[in-house]
Amino acid sequence: MNALTVQPETPLLDTIGSVEDLRRLPKARLRQLADELRTEMISAVSMTGGHFGAGLGVVELTVALHYVFDTPHDRLIWDVGHQAYPHKILTGRRDRIRTIRQGGGLSPFTKRSESAFDPFGAGHSSTSISAALGMAVANKLAGSKRQSIAVIGDGAISAGMAYEAMNNAEQADNRLIVILNDNDMSIAPAVGAMSAYLARILSSRSFLTLRDFSKKFLKILPKPLADRARLAEESARGMVTGSTLFDELGLYYVGPVDGHNLDHLLPILENVRDAPHGPILIHVVTEKGHGHPFADPNAEKYHAVPKFNVVTGEKQKSAPKAPTYTNVFADTLIDLAADDDKIVAITAAMPSGTGLNRFEKAYPDRTFDVGIAEQHAVTFAAGLACEGYKPFATIYSTFLQRAYDQVVHDVAVQKLPVRFAIDRAGLVGADGPTHAGSFDITYLASLPNFIVMAAADEAELRHMVATAASIDDRPSAVRYPRGEGTGVDLPEKGVPLEIGKGRIVRHGSKIAILSLGARLDEALKAADALEARGLSTTVADARFAKPLDSRLVQDLAAGHELLLTVEEGSIGGFGAHVMDYMADEGLLDGGLKVRALKLPDRFQDHDNAGAMYADAGLDAAGIVRAVLKALGHNDLSDMTVDRPASA
Ligand SMILES: Cc1ncc(C[n+]2csc(CCOP(=O)(O)OP(=O)(O)O)c2C)c(N)n1
Numbered sequence: 001m002n003a004l005t006v007q008p009e010t011p012l013l014d015t016i017g018s019v020e021d022l023r024r025l026p027k028a029r030l031r032q033l034a035d036e037l038r039t040e041m042i043s044a045v046s047m048t049g050g051h052f053g054a055g056l057g058v059v060e061l062t063v064a065l066h067y068v069f070d071t072p073h074d075r076l077i078w079d080v081g082h083q084a085y086p087h088k089i090l091t092g093r094r095d096r097i098r099t100i101r102q103g104g105g106l107s108p109f110t111k112r113s114e115s116a117f118d119p120f121g122a123g124h125s126s127t128s129i130s131a132a133l134g135m136a137v138a139n140k141l142a143g144s145k146r147q148s149i150a151v152i153g154d155g156a157i158s159a160g161m162a163y164e165a166m167n168n169a170e171q172a173d174n175r176l177i178v179i180l181n182d183n184d185m186s187i188a189p190a191v192g193a194m195s196a197y198l199a200r201i202l203s204s205r206s207f208l209t210l211r212d213f214s215k216k217f218l219k220i221l222p223k224p225l226a227d228r229a230r231l232a233e234e235s236a237r238g239m240v241t242g243s244t245l246f247d248e249l250g251l252y253y254v255g256p257v258d259g260h261n262l263d264h265l266l267p268i269l270e271n272v273r274d275a276p277h278g279p280i281l282i283h284v285v286t287e288k289g290h291g292h293p294f295a296d297p298n299a300e301k302y303h304a305v306p307k308f309n310v311v312t313g314e315k316q317k318s319a320p321k322a323p324t325y326t327n328v329f330a331d332t333l334i335d336l337a338a339d340d341d342k343i344v345a346i347t348a349a350m351p352s353g354t355g356l357n358r359f360e361k362a363y364p365d366r367t368f369d370v371g372i373a374e375q376h377a378v379t380f381a382a383g384l385a386c387e388g389y390k391p392f393a394t395i396y397s398t399f400l401q402r403a404y405d406q407v408v409h410d411v412a413v414q415k416l417p418v419r420f421a422i423d424r425a426g427l428v429g430a431d432g433p434t435h436a437g438s439f440d441i442t443y444l445a446s447l448p449n450f451i452v453m454a455a456a457d458e459a460e461l462r463h464m465v466a467t468a469a470s471i472d473d474r475p476s477a478v479r480y481p482r483g484e485g486t487g488v489d490l491p492e493k494g495v496p497l498e499i500g501k502g503r504i505v506r507h508g509s510k511i512a513i514l515s516l517g518a519r520l521d522e523a524l525k526a527a528d529a530l531e532a533r534g535l536s537t538t539v540a541d542a543r544f545a546k547p548l549d550s551r552l553v554q555d556l557a558a559g560h561e562l563l564l565t566v567e568e569g570s571i572g573g574f575g576a577h578v579m580d581y582m583a584d585e586g587l588l589d590g591g592l593k594v595r596a597l598k599l600p601d602r603f604q605d606h607d608n609a610g611a612m613y614a615d616a617g618l619d620a621a622g623i624v625r626a627v628l629k630a631l632g633h634n635d636l637s638d639m640t641v642d643r644p645a646s647a
């Protein structure tokens with residue numbers, strides 16, 4: 001390779017137009033490049049906000065991986081993808097890095113359609129080893145030597161999927177390399193026996209240097225000799241710590257390696273790349289938030305950040321106008337738990353995101369962070385319910401998708417009273433389609449035995465949490481959106497609602513809007529706009545997607561010309577249940593017009609949530625448009641409806 005000629009005063013990063021430029025640099029210059037890359041990432045995130053600590057922690061690893069491997073020919077897969085900002089900067093997306101997470105801008109995670117350097121899209125965790133293994137096996141079948149590298153965190157490796165993949169990894173031979181990026185943090189501090197096991201490995205071994213590594217690594221030996229030597233080496237290692245779990249699973253363990261030390265990282269990666277046998281797992285130790293200029297870089301609060309002042313570190317946060325749904329949920333559960341010692345709460349690695357960090361402060365013995373293990377979380381909750389406890393499985397809508405069989409088979413079929421507190425229901429904005437809570441109404445309300453509620457505001461949420469606590473004979477779910485509530489007065493205490501009963505919020509005579517969940521405000525705004533056009537409008541809050549308030553549906557159908565359902569969910573959800581009921585009852589056979597407003601049948605790109613709802617036609621203007629269209633109006637051009645500042 002020819003060394004790139006660079007003027008001393010030119011920032012090195014400015015000379016890197018492609019990974020080939022990077023690979024032409026002498027190794028001695030990579031330290032400088034990494035430092036500049038870190039500075040660039042800090043500058044970019046200060047302007048956009050976004051995932052922060054994870055990316056800062058893998059700057060050296062990112063440089064080293066692109067330097068050593070022939071990306072994008074070799075497949076580099078970042079688990080979750082929230083740490084891929086330095087990767088994006090180095091792979092032709094530097095000019096757009098300050099658009100990340102904004103409408104029309106770069107995706108928050110890796111995305112196949114965004115770059116050839118993102119061979120697998122992500123957002124949800126613990127998929128990288130399976131995907132890399134699939135690619136490795138495909139290349140083996142095709143007779144290609146192409147390698148697949150999965151970079152997975154110590155948090156993500158708590159999920160069952162990672163073990164399912166490692167259990168099959170042997171068939172990939174040296175086409176699969178797993179980098180375990182161990183920073184001893186998930187979003188919150190890492191939990192569980194696996195995390196403790198990794199800590200034990202670290203405390204019983206010193207960082208691997210190239211000298212140790214060369215002594216240990218048997219890349220030049222023919223396989224039988226290598227196998228013998230490997231056995232000998234493993235038993236020598238066993239005198240200290242035993243062979244690792246990874247070795248037992250068939251991945252040759254290399255490590256621990258200091259992930260910020262390029263002098264160690266580069267030669268070890270080169271040797272692993274050229275090893276004749278595999279698969280290999282390299283245990284790389286990094287610090288989350290490494291090189292962050294401000295205090296407490298490793299803390300959970302730096303996992304994701306709002307925009308901040310790059311000089312002072314001061315975060316740009318507007319003063320909250322109302323409590324978040326998350327906090328109202330948590331505070332309500334804390335109140336309820338004071339009078340009911342059977343209430344317990346479960347999170348799958350999202351204690352602060354779900355508010356269960358608050359619950360844990362009050363009830364440490366009744367709070368369970370099971371790690372990134374949604375499937376286990378649900379069946380664990382089922383077990384607790386079997387013994388008379390009242391588990392609140394508190395899981396984001398999007399992450400509960402992973403545990404659907406557990407919801408069906410372990411909870412619904414057995415009619416167990418697990419309470420699902422489903423945060424981030426509906427569109428979540430900047431995290432985009434992988435994180436949108438679009439499907440839970442559809443996948444839960446289709447299950448026999450389930451009660452499914454959706455909160456229209458934070459006061460309703462308080463009542464619904466109390467309702468869930470009171471439902472002892474079957475599963476229930478309450479869904480609520482990300483972010484601040486509407487600012488309504490909060491009742492002192494939640495009072496259980498009558499199951500399957502909605503409420504009329506505003507009376508009219510021509511149009512009926514039947515809303516489920518937090519679009520109620522938009523429905524009311526739409527009603528005002530329709531009223532101004534002489535269209536008297538009723539607005540009802542269904543509260544329950546299941547059981548449906550059939551009396552309410554009948555009344556609305558009988559007294560109006562048009563019935564429109566509105567929900568923050570996909571096709572097959574609340575609207576479908578209403579239609580189904582109406583069809584069965586013959587309510588669609590007369591002159592009544594019926595329409596269902598729901599999320600579009602496509603994955604919406606990330607943007608702010610208000611813009612995404614507008615795009616879906618689920619804002620007030622969209623509701624007005626739908627009504628007028630149903631009534632046969634042709635000119636739908638000016639549907640402007642006053643928007644709240646937060647939209
Ligand atoms: C299935 C799933 N559950 C939860 C999350 C939320 N989540 C995103 S990153 C993260 C922590 C990941 O920790 P780790 O893999 O150690 O990466 P680090 O941030 O420490 O680099 C979690 C829980 C997710 N993305 N996917």
Ligand SMILES: CC(=O)[C@@H](O)[C@H](O)COP(=O)(O)O
Binds near residue numbers: 187
């Ligand atoms: C990467 C990931 O899955 C989480 O970090 C997620 O972005 C958190 O979302 P909230 O900000 O809604 O908690």
Ligand SMILES: [Mg+2]
Binds near residue numbers: 153186
């Ligand atoms: Mg981690």
